[in-house]
Amino acid sequence: MPQAARWAGTPFIKGKSESTRMMLLTFSLVGLQFTWGTEMTYCTPYLLQLGLTKSKTSLVWIAGPLSGLIIQPLIGVIADRSRSKWGRRRPFMVFGSFVVAFCLIVLGWTAEIVGLFVTDPDKAKNVTIALAVSSIYAVDFSINVVQACCRSLIVDSLPIPLQQAGSAWAGRMCAIGQLISYMIGSINTVSIFGSLFGDTQFKQMTVIAAISLIAAVAVTSYSVKERVLISARDSEGSAGAIQVISQLYQTTMELPPRIQAICWAQFWAWIGWFPFLFYSTTWVGETYFRYEVPKDEITKSTDMLGEVGRLCPTPILRTVPGQQTLSIHPRPPPGMAAVLKAFTTIRPDLQTAWFISQIMFAVTMIFAPLAHSRAFATTLVAVCGIPWAISAWAPFAFMGVEINKLTMNGASAPGIAASSTRAGVTMITSASLRANAADTELEVLRLNHRDTDSDTDEEDPSSLHSNIPSTGELTGIYLGVLNVYTTLPQFVGTFISWIVFTILEPSATETPKDGDASDAQWMNLDKDKPNAISICLFIGALSALVAAEATRRLRYVS
Template identity: 50%
Template sequence: MEWAAYHQGLEGVDAHGAVDFLDYRDPPIVGVIADRSRSKYGRRRPFMVIGSFIVAACLLVLGWTKEIVGHFVEEGEFRKTCTIVLAVLSIYAVDFSINAVQACCRALVVDVLPIPKQQAGSAWTSRMASFGHLFGYAIGTMDLVKIFGPSLGDTQFKKLTLVSAFGLLFTVGVTSWAVTERVLMSGRGSESPQGIIQIVRQIFRTTMDLPPRIQAICWAQFWSWIGWFPFLFYSTTWVGETYFRYDAPLDVKQSKDALGDIGRIGSMSLVVFSSVTFIGATILPSLIKSPAEDGFTPRPPAAIAGLVTKIQKYKPDLLTAWIWGHLTFSCCMVLAPFAHSFRFATTIVAFCGFPWAIACWAPNTFMGMEVNRLSSGTYRRLPRDDPHELASPLTPSLHRLENGSLDDSVASTGELSGLYFGILNIYTTLPQFAATFISTLVFSIMEPGKSPELAHDAHPSEHHGTDGPNAISICLFIGALSTVGAAYATKKLRDLQ
């Protein structure tokens, strides 16, 4: 999004706060509407497909904004204003739609997989997301105009929007074709559709009276994201500024494009981070005990039986791994103010790839398991006024499933997945506002105006010393303290088992 804003000449437009606001209000509503859908194509796939087409269209509009506006508006200041407005609206539409697609994809995993396979499903989701990040970075480093020519876009940005749009449509199309989604044939056919106000009220009531284990998952996510948001938002800049402050030769420090140099240097750490995340997402699931293993007794060949028994004995469960992931990330961020070299800063960022792989995997796994228990009647407590309330386990007649068979003892319709994953997204987004507020305070106190690495031509009042840690490292340090709270909140989840 930052590249898009820069490409369209949106310098000075702070789109991040508005984008966060859209994140906050979008997925719960879409999730609840999807939960109630009785489409013959399923509850999730129609929203995934429609949302993907909207994302693709808006990406193409974003790439060709100047050309589209130029076709209708004459040259002048008004054309520039229209270009900015259309680009910002496209960014908002992309953000809104992609969150809806992601929410439905997560809910689809919950819908189609039984409880013992929720961890494996979330692990594969994390693997594919990590691979997608690496693939995106690789595509971004290629000269697409030189490779494909100027016929379908004469700039790198236009080519990237094309690749992103068609890549999304292809992958969502394959998923929608390959997945046999179970259609709930419940007794709700006579219910009248709810309006937006009723849906918002339902979300609010449910959020205020969550089942204890789901509440614990949400709070663990809340405290962890106060730490993760500054890292994901500022780590590239932090590594670049660390290089400029401690390692860069004099001629590099006097570069006319210091901001661009900081971004390019910092992006190297992002590639390393993504590589480590992909490795972690690939390897860690095989080293962590899944819920399906609790009732499974391995019978390996006698030659390796002893080794397998020892390995099984020391394999941690996912909850333990999630707690250690919080603590590992916290330890890394505590070291941020003491990073006085580019290599050390890059190493810290790289190490965070392993806890990030777990952070992308564990919450969705536990939420999927809890939602499946709710839908199958294992849970007996839900908000009293919630239309989804289960007074007793649903009988098979109310859980007839089309287009697929499933073991009733371990599976469910995933009827609540859209609602509860939407609420989890609220607990993921609210910390971003808190972290942004904390970062604003830190920057206003330590580095008002520009950072020392970029203040060469600034007013003398904006020149700050470089002896101590920079402001970003303090933000990361504060995030580390919050992540310790996340570890405690995650431990409470174990106490509720």
């Protein structure tokens, strides 16, 4: 009979309380999101400042979906079969974070690096652009390695009752990372640090992002202990690249109905999110300098890129819906108690919350072309922080539950259930689960998180000879498939942006007008022409409406 995967050890997370363990498990996402936030905030205006047109810059951002399409599924399958004594995910997380840090430093100092080898100004400009674009590609490819393993580690480490809470904590940590990115980016770091980390805001942000990513990944890697894979299912641990790609393709083509429905909702949602994430900062900056700042004041700026980055709104601090919430006031005022009690009885489930968030995002971005002031543009972007907080974790929560349900349904055969109820699980458990030990062992989904060195074939022969994968064995590949449906729409978004920018701003930044070579030349400040970015945001809003309908139908898929 085909042999199931065999494991050594049990998952373990340091910490004395469930909240502490959840925080440590997902802490790597703080540094990860800080890095993404820095890239999305500064790299578009940075490339425009170097001399690229908006249409060409939009094509550069194919790096994101391309890296996600290739790297995340591939690294998911490879990590699934890794037999490292340190675990399947953490080695890739640590190595990838150092690669990201190196590429960020190169990105910040492209002009200086090129200046060491090229002296001709025109040639140096072209080489600088090429090196900057290459660095962005390298950052995106390597950070996807880290992201894929961070997400898989959460699913690997948590039982079904805590999958939503784990994804909620992941969303919370992403929100914190993004919040910190905006907060640091909104201050003049050069005036604080001087030239310690570079002489411009962008250079200093790349250094801070590099340090934060390495530190955050180190915290999670130190705090989490993974099971060690002894032998892969059906002895496929030595599968080559062709087999890996074949497995990924086959999995994508034969998705269970609910997982496929989740993926399609994610597909349409990300056509809308793509222009928002990559162009919203530039849009706010252009809106401000186009309508509210006199031209003579603009030409005085010596670090326009830093000023645009500091204009980006600081998102409101929010908690992410889930099984656990943070409470600022343990006891609300008496007048609010009845309102809060009524709210808890009607609060939406996960599917409804995701649906509402997509409607909210669509309605907000429909107004983007009407923004003629920094205050209005800032308000629109800040409001989108609420639907983004839900969209950043809802699909992963759904996927975590569905992945584990597949294992639970398959593990219901005689012998498998018996072996799993005996299995000792070193795992986070909520207070409600601990209240009943017998029910706990059933509710943790028969995770098969057991040490195969201690549980032998003699106890239950069928437990090691089932064709059913243990929990987490296919985590990487299923999350990789979800990432395919997250990255493919980014190609669509890139194509849409390229068309819009080519039509509305075909020659922006190529030739200075009236001999004006100011630092702000890369922005479109013509009040008589439509803002191309706002049109991209509007198109994204229409896609979000399609995503909302796909999410609504998810309830009827079994």
